[in-house]
C-alpha cells in the first residue's frame with residue numbers, strides 16, 4: 551500500500567493532536583518565516599508540503615515528546631538563540647526523529663493493514679502512542695531503576711519526586727503503587743535489598759492507605775532481620791484492612807497476636 555494514503559493519515563492525526571494539544575503543553579518556539587516550497591532539507595515529508603501542515607506535524611512532535619523545537623533544531627551559528635536553523639541536521643535527535651517518522655509510516659502503511667481482525671478502521675500509531683509526552687518512552691520503573699543503579703537509591707527517590715511533579719496526571723508515567731513495587735522486586739532480584747527497601751518505604755509513604763504497600767514493606771524488613779519494623783508494618787496493613795490474611799499469617803509466624 552498505500553504509502554501516500556498512509557502519509558495523509560499521519561498528517562491528519564498530527565494536525566488533530568496539534569489542535570487538541572495546544573494550551574498547556576510546551577509547543578512553541580519562534581514561528582518560522584519560510585513559505586511553502588521553501589523548505590530546504592525535507593527527506594521524509596513531501597517536499598511540497600504546505601507550511602501550515604509542516605508546522606502541525608512539528609507541533610505534534612513537541613507535544614508528543616514533551617519538548618520544545620530546540621530538542622531537534624539548533625540556532626544559527628552566532629545568531630540569537632531563538633532564531634532556529636530548521637534545515638540544519640546538526641542535532642542527532644533530528645535524525646532519530648526521521649527514523650521514527652519512517653518507522654511510524656511503515657507501521658501504519660505496511661504492517662498494521664496486514665494484522666488480522668482489526669476491523670475496518672484500525673487505530674493508527676503516532677508519536678504519542680509510545681512517547682506519551684516524554685522524550686524517551688520508558689516506564690517509571692525503568693527510569694528510576696537506571697538512576698538507582700547509576701547514582702544510588704537516594705537519587706532515584708529524588709527523581710521520583712521530580713518526575714511526579716512534572717508529569718503527574720498526564721499519562722506519561724504510571725504513578726500507581728505497582729510501579730515502585732515492580733522496581734523493588736527487580737532490585738531485590740539483583741541483590742540490592744537495601745535499595746529495594748528504600749523504594750518500598752517510598753511506596754508506603756506515597757500510598758498510606760494501601761495494605762499491600764505496608765505488607766510488602768513489612769516483608770522487606772523481615773527479610774533484613776528487622777523484626778520490630780516488620781511487625782509495625784504488618785499491624786499497619788491490618789489497621790487499613792482488618793482481614794488481610796497475609797499480614798495475619800506473618801504476625802503469627804513472628805509469634806505475635808494478629
Ligand code: HEC
Nearest residue numbers: 589590591592593594595608611619622636637644647648
Ligand atoms: C522530535 C524532533 C523535532 C522537533 C521537536 C521539531 N522538529 Fe522540526 N523537523 C524535524 C525533522 C526530523 C525535520 C525534517 C523532516 C524531513 O526530513 O522530512 C524537521 C523539519 C523542520 C522544518 C523544515 C526545515 C527545512 O527547511 O528543511 C521546519 C520549518 C521545522 N522543522 C520547524 C519546527 C518547529 C517550528 C518546531 C517546534 C514547534 C519543530 N520543528 C520541532 C524534527 C523535529
Ligand code: HEC
Nearest residue numbers: 611643646647650651654675676677679680681685686687
Ligand atoms: C513504537 C514506539 C515509538 C513510536 C511510535 C515513536 N517512538 Fe520515538 N522512540 C521510541 C523508542 C523505543 C526510543 C528509544 C528510547 C531509548 O532507548 O533511548 C525513541 C526515541 C526517540 C527519540 C530520541 C530521544 C532522545 O532523547 O534520544 C526521538 C527524537 C524520537 N523517538 C522521536 C519520535 C517521533 C518524532 C515519533 C513520531 C514520528 C516517534 N518518536 C514515535 C519509540 C517510539
